[in-house]
Amino acid sequence: MDNSADPSTHAWSTPVGAGIAGCIGGVILLGGAVVVSNDPAGSVLMGIAGVLLVALGVYTLLVRPRLELSAGRPATLTVRGLTGRRSYTPDRVERIRLLSMRRVGRRVGQLEIDVLDDDADTFRRDDGSAGPRADTRLLVFSRWDLGTDLMSVVDALRAAGFHVDDDR
Known part of the structure; x- marks a missing residue:
């Protein structure tokens, strides 16, 4: 929501x-x-x-809000968990993917966000290999976590300047 x-x-x-x-x-x-x-x-x-x-x-x-987006310059993505809040700028976000899978006869979505650890370098990999780097953390959100349709979250992330891979 x-x-x-x-x-x-x-x-x-x-x-x-x-x-x-x-x-x-x-x-x-x-x-x-x-x-x-x-x-x-x-x-x-x-x-x-x-x-x-x-x-x-x-x-x-x-744990409210679970995910927060501040669309300033630079945009900031804040994730809240039991241990507190962590904020990430676009250079600290390695990949954002929207996945759609079949579960018990219906399609469900997941939003996966790969973020760099706090001590990781922000350089982009140029070797052409697929997948995230080894020093990333995977954050997974479902419709339950975010309380809304994942497409609206993806649209807001794109509007703020984050690149989102859509696997639907």
């Missing part, structure tokens, strides 16, 4: 409602684990599922 006020800044993250629903569902599963306490195996499985669902809900609520 692009929830930015400044038109030169875009921010995408999982919808808040999905995080809240995950937390509520996890609490319901934990309550169900207590109710079925006469079935130890079922109680343990429901308890584990409840804890994991609450953790996923809390994660989606804490």
